Amino acid sequence: MARHLVAKIGDLEVGAMRRISVDGEDICLAHAEDGAFYAISDLCTHEEYSLSEGELWGLEVECPAHGSRFNLRTGQVTGPPAVIPARVYEVEVEGDDVYVEI
Numbered sequence: 751m752a753r754h755l756v757a758k759i760g761d762l763e764v765g766a767m768r769r770i771s772v773d774g775e776d777i778c779l780a781h782a783e784d785g786a787f788y789a790i791s792d793l794c795t796h797e798e799y800s801l802s803e804g805e806l807w808g809l810e811v812e813c814p815a816h817g818s819r820f821n822l823r824t825g826q827v828t829g830p831p832a833v834i835p836a837r838v839y840e841v842e843v844e845g846d847d848v849y850v851e852i
Contacts, residue, residue: 777792790822799813810822819832823838824838
């Protein structure tokens with residue numbers, strides 16, 4: 751595994767998401783309402799739409815296309831039509847830096 755600096759804390763407001771690319775992988779970086787940062791695969795497992803273009807509901811991200819929902823902590827599907835979990839990545843915050851492990 752490799753750790754990558756992907757953002758500064760101030761780059762992403764609470765309740766916001768954005769797509770980042772790390773080692774050729776598109777990842778949805780979310781700054782959730784609990785104040786923590788989470789990283790989940792940016793592609794919905796149902797139809798491969800960008801999750802970072804969807805909405806954040808607590809600790810869930812909703813796909814903008816068909817409404818599939820995924821838990822940010824586990825990647826588990828919390829709302830259909832998706833049935834396959836999304837990959838999640840470990841996030842570490844050190845000072846003002848946000849790192850993702852790939």
